Amino acid sequence: MDTTDIIKCPACGKEMEKVYIPSEGINIDICTNGCGGIFFDNREFDKFNEEHEDIELLKEKLHGKTFAQVDEDAIRICPACGGQMVKNTTSSNGEIVVDDCYICGGKFLDHCELDKIRAEYKSDQERKEATIDFLFNKVGYELKDMELKNTQAKAKRNLGQKLFYSILNLD
Ligand SMILES: [Zn+2]
Ligand SMILES: [Zn+2]
Structure with a gap:
C-alpha cells in the first residue's frame, strides 16, 4: 500500500483522514468523520524508532468528538x-478487542475500545499500567518479533507505548 492512499475505515466504511506526524514523517489513518477508529499500518509502527512526543495533532483529531457507533463484533x-x-482480546475481562491483520501487520482500534480502556480503570496510574500491558501483551505481535532482533526494538516498543498512552490520555 502506498501510505499516501486514502483508505476506507474497516469498521464504518468512511474515508479515513491522514494525520501527519511530523517528527516521524508518517501518516496515521483516523476515522475522524465516522467512528473514530485508528488504523496503523505495519510500516507506521516500524517507524517509531526515536524519541518523540509530537502527537498533539492526533489528540486534537479525537478530542471532544462524538463518533458513529459501529458493530464491534x-x-x-x-x-x-x-x-x-x-x-484479539486485550483486557482481563475480554471487553477490549483490537483487530489485527496477520497478512500485512495492520492494526485497527475502535474509538470505543480506547474509551473502554479509559473507563475501565479508576486512577490514571491504574490506566497507565493497564495500557502498558495492553500494548506489550496484546497489541503488537510485531513487537514480540522485534524483541528477538535487537536493542533498537526496545526503543521502538517504548515509543509505541508512549504513543498509545498519549492517545488514551486525551484530556
Ligand atoms: Zn470508521
Ligand atoms: Zn492487511
Missing part, C-alpha cells in the same frame, strides 16, 4: 491489503 477487512482481520 463484525469481521473487518484490512483496508491496507484486503485480508480478513483477526480479533
Whole structure:
C-alpha cells in the first residue's frame, strides 16, 4: 500500500483522514468523520524508532468528538491489503478487542475500545499500567518479533507505548 492512499475505515466504511506526524514523517489513518477508529499500518509502527512526543495533532483529531457507533463484533477487512482481520482480546475481562491483520501487520482500534480502556480503570496510574500491558501483551505481535532482533526494538516498543498512552490520555 502506498501510505499516501486514502483508505476506507474497516469498521464504518468512511474515508479515513491522514494525520501527519511530523517528527516521524508518517501518516496515521483516523476515522475522524465516522467512528473514530485508528488504523496503523505495519510500516507506521516500524517507524517509531526515536524519541518523540509530537502527537498533539492526533489528540486534537479525537478530542471532544462524538463518533458513529459501529458493530464491534463484525469481521473487518484490512483496508491496507484486503485480508480478513483477526480479533484479539486485550483486557482481563475480554471487553477490549483490537483487530489485527496477520497478512500485512495492520492494526485497527475502535474509538470505543480506547474509551473502554479509559473507563475501565479508576486512577490514571491504574490506566497507565493497564495500557502498558495492553500494548506489550496484546497489541503488537510485531513487537514480540522485534524483541528477538535487537536493542533498537526496545526503543521502538517504548515509543509505541508512549504513543498509545498519549492517545488514551486525551484530556
Ligand atoms: Zn470508521
Ligand atoms: Zn492487511
